[in-house]
Amino acid sequence: MPRGNSTGLMGANLTVDGGIPLDMIKMNKILSYEPNNLTMTVQAGIRLKDMEEFLADKPFTYMPAPAMHWATVGGNVDTNAGGLKAIKYGVTREHIRELKVVLADGKLYKFGAKAVKSSSGYSLKDLIIGSEGTLGVVTEVTVRLYPRPKEIINALIPYPTLTQAIKSVPAILASGVVPTTVEFMGLKVIDLWESYAN
Incomplete structure (x- = not known):
């Protein structure tokens, strides 16, 4: 079973019945940053915090915001993590363009595409997302980037009930x-x- 940074509040990173965890945390490289097609490709063990730091001085950002910024992007893919920004931007699934996955036969497969429009054949990428690592081991993730918001306004609204x-x-x-x-x-x-x- 693949394991990221073990931040999951749901305990999905715990092995049961003698399972063997496959630690992904050292697969933590940014492989490509491609602002022209609004994507960035990373290894599955990179932490959201490290992605945010890399993008801090760039005009684009990765939107999903699960509560734990020490979590890895591979773990977020495996659990289809949500977060506070889900109401506007959706959960992890909406931000993944392409995956590289090792299946049980030991072969590396690529699912999805960097292109926005990629609808030929089965959507195996979406089958992998949220499968908790039971269908394969995600090794690389191409994420969708968004233009960084120019302004952020916070509103605290009290309600009596x-x-x-x-x-x-x-x-x-x-x-x-x-x-x-x-x-x-x-x-x-x-x-x-x-x-x-x-």
């Missing part, structure tokens, strides 16, 4: 405003945070 907060989300989306992130914090969590942050 949970029901009103929940009802506001479809109303906001129906207005034509698509927020990057929508996060709910209950009063108890806010009290704990305020106490912690003084």
